[in-house]
Amino acid sequence: MIELLLAIVAIGGVVAVVYSYALYPLALFVVGAISQGLRDVAFVFRKSERRLEMQRTAAGTEPDWPPVAVVISAYNEERHIVSRIENLLALDYPADRLRAYIGSDGSRDRTAELMRRFAHEPRLVALPFEQNRGKASVLNDLVSRTTEPIVVFSDANTYFERGALKKLVSRFDDPKVGGVTGELRLLGNAGGDNQDSLYWRIEQFLKFFEARIGALLGANGAIYAIRRALWQPIRPDTICDDFVIAMNVSAGGHRLVYEPKAWAEEDTPEAIGEEVKRRIRIGIGNFQALVRHPQYLTRTSAATAFAYVSHKVLRWTAPHLLLLALAASVALAVQTGSTGWALYAAGQALAYAAAWAGWQMSSRGAKLPTLVKLAAFLFALNWAFLVASWRYATGRYAGSWGRTSR
Structure with missing residues (x-):
């Protein structure tokens, strides 16, 4: 009986991780294709599915765009804050329907001072809070001051494409939609794709097809929006505020949708070490x-x-499942004397050692083949989840800001 349980853990742990990373995207693609096919059939017979999407493109009509609040919580963003405000003011959206609420969370640099340069701008509500309370508290404060029916969330180091706001807001034509997330395009230091670009593209693939089957998970913190009426204040120590805010909308019975045409750009560091720090914090969240x-x-x-x-729970617990699988494999090899179990355990250990070596080489700036780089990134990602779980379990975290280059 014990051997059977160990075998289930040894094989099941690896299978669960392989499923989450490799088989789930395939299953999602198939389910998404079937779902789209059924909607197409419904459209052919009922002619009722796509009319909302056509309303805003009716010839000769300009939509009655709703008032929108853009909310940004900033901390030590003197490098970006001026260009970010200018970016918001230059958006293709009616000036009398757009207002930005930006709060400086006790920044210790010139962020608050630079925000004051725009004191004459009626479309900007600049709030230079002196006390550092954490992003979640600032978001609660900023949203409480809004009156606009649509609230758009973003970051101080993100830049919207000029027409992104209209594309984002247009999806609220459907009364069932409670939240819309746009697309973030990550740039490397040289203006190209960042070091985890293949993984990021896979994540965008999953987001697209999850949205297709009505299963969008959370939002992209750089560019997303919700109906103001669905806002729920979040706890002050909340770390993944974008995920929690959007999932609260979903748990309330409202649809989350994905609009890739509404896109924003953001720089990201090439150094994998910087990304690990950020991933640990996100992992705690x-x-x-x-x-x-x-x-x-x-x-x-x-x-x-x-x-x-x-997509989420199995990813977050992947390193724990893999360690349990390795431990169970070793126990079976010792207990049964089986060469098969010994080779299985050795194969796992060698794979992790190789991925760790790739991570170390990547951290030192070595140029690696794409697949090796992906393996190194996945090792770093799972290491971050492992560290994050320990810090969360032991209470070694806080809801205040954690600074990285991104």
């Missing part, structure tokens, strides 16, 4: 959300729950 918000599984749609477990 992931475990925080998993423990605090069981309603994301119990009160969302079946499709959302399926995607949440497959």
Whole structure:
């Protein structure tokens, strides 16, 4: 009986991780294709599916765009804050319908001073808070001051494409839609793709097809929007605020949709070490959300729950599953004397050692083949999740800001 349980752990742990990273995208593609096919059939017979999408493109009409609030919480962003405000003021959106609420969270640099340069601008509400309270608290404060029916969230180091706001807001024509997330395009230091670009593209693929089956998970913090009426204040120590804010909308029975035509750009560091620091912090926020918000599984749609477990929960717990699988494999090899189990354990250990070596080489700036770079990134990602789970379990984290280059 013990050997059977060990075998289940040894094989099941690896299978679960392989499923999350490799098989789930395939399954999602198939389900998404079937879902789209059924909608196409419904459209052919009922002619009712796509009319909302056509309303804003009716010839000779200019839509009655709703008032929009853009909310940004900034900390030590003197490098970006001026160009970010200028970016918002230059957006293709009616000036009398757009207002930006930007709060400086006790910044210790010139962020608040630079914000004051725009004191004459009626479209900007600049709030230079003196006390550093954390991003979540500032977001709660900023949103409480808004009156606009649509609230758009973004970051101080992100730049919207000029027409992004209209594309984002247009999806709210559907009264069932409670939130819309746009697309973030990551740039490297030289203006090209960042070091985890292949992984990022896979994530965009998953986001697209999850949205197709009505299972979009959270939002992209750089560019997303919700209906003001659906806003729920978040706890002050919340780390993954974008995920929690959007999933609260989903758990309330409203649709989250993805609009890739509404895009924004953001620089990201080439150094994998910088990315690991950021991933550890995000990982802590992931475990925080998993423990605090069981309603994301119990009160969302079946499709959302399926995607949440497959895409998120299994990813967050992947290093734990792999370590358990390795330990069970070693135990079986010792207990049974089986050459097969010994080789299975050795294969796992060698694969992890090779990925670790790739991570170390990448951290030193070595140019690696794409697949080796991806393996190194995945090792770093899972290492970050492992460290994050330990810090969350031991309470070694805070809700205040954690600075990286991105």
